[in-house]
Amino acid sequence: xxxxxxxxxxxxxxxxxxxxxxxxxxxxxxxxxxxxxxxxxxxxxxxxxxxxxxxxxxxxxxxxxxxxxxxxxxxxxxxxxxxxxxxxxxxxxxxxxxxxxxxxxxxxxxxxxxxxxxxxxxxxxxxxxxxxxxxxxxxxxxxxxxxxxxxxxxxxxxxxxxxxxxxxxxxxxxxxxxxxxxxxxxxxxxxx
Numbered sequence: 001x002x003x004x005x006x007x008x009x010x011x012x013x014x015x016x017x018x019x020x021x022x023x024x025x026x027x028x029x030x031x032x033x034x035x036x037x038x039x040x041x042x043x044x045x046x047x048x049x050x051x052x053x054x055x056x057x058x059x060x061x062x063x064x065x066x067x068x069x070x071x072x073x074x075x076x077x078x079x080x081x082x083x084x085x086x087x088x089x090x091x092x093x094x095x096x097x098x099x100x101x102x103x104x105x106x107x108x109x110x111x112x113x114x115x116x117x118x119x120x121x122x123x124x125x126x127x128x129x130x131x132x133x134x135x136x137x138x139x140x141x142x143x144x145x146x147x148x149x150x151x152x153x154x155x156x157x158x159x160x161x162x163x164x165x166x167x168x169x170x171x172x173x174x175x176x177x178x179x180x181x182x183x184x185x186x187x188x189x190x191x192x
Contacts, residue, residue, distance in 0.1 A: 003090035010120035022087030027063035035068030038076040055113035079118040082107030113159040
């Protein structure tokens with residue numbers, strides 16, 4: 001089964017969209033990442049495996065192939081942890097949908113499944129708004145991304161919480177906040 005999510009990579013001062021495609025097929029258990037990933041992205045295999053297991057899900061004992069497209073862009077950083085983990089769970093059939101084209105997902109995973117803030121969220125948030133996408137990231141990361149007006153931001157503190165948000169896909173609650181001396185509005189997606 002194939003699952004697809006959108007993420008992004010920061011190149012200089014701007015961000016570019018990256019499709020995270022995850023395919024699970026029968027065969028000897030393996031976890032392969034293609035699409036020019038740097039070592040920090042390839043290392044996410046171990047973080048993703050541990051985060052899935054420690055979040056109470058079963059890691060699929062099959063052949064897993066992750067494609068980061070377009071393959072012509074070098075992918076670096078830890079922002080792909082969360083979309084890869086969600087893609088593995090969706091491809092394994094834990095989520096009803098296998099494609100989340102309306103979300104841009106970024107976040108680093110701890111071994112326990114907690115979602116941490118990643119670098120470069122401001123250009124990624126600008127890209128999400130320009131593409132009319134909702135963003136899913138950590139609560140800390142949402143503070144930075146919320147500077148961008150008119151962006152819908154979903155916050156999840158853990159992998160299990162992110163699965164709940166994508167599974168329920170409910171309307172967002174509007175929350176107003178003030179940061180430093182500037183006022184801004186951010187939209188948080190919450191799922192009971």
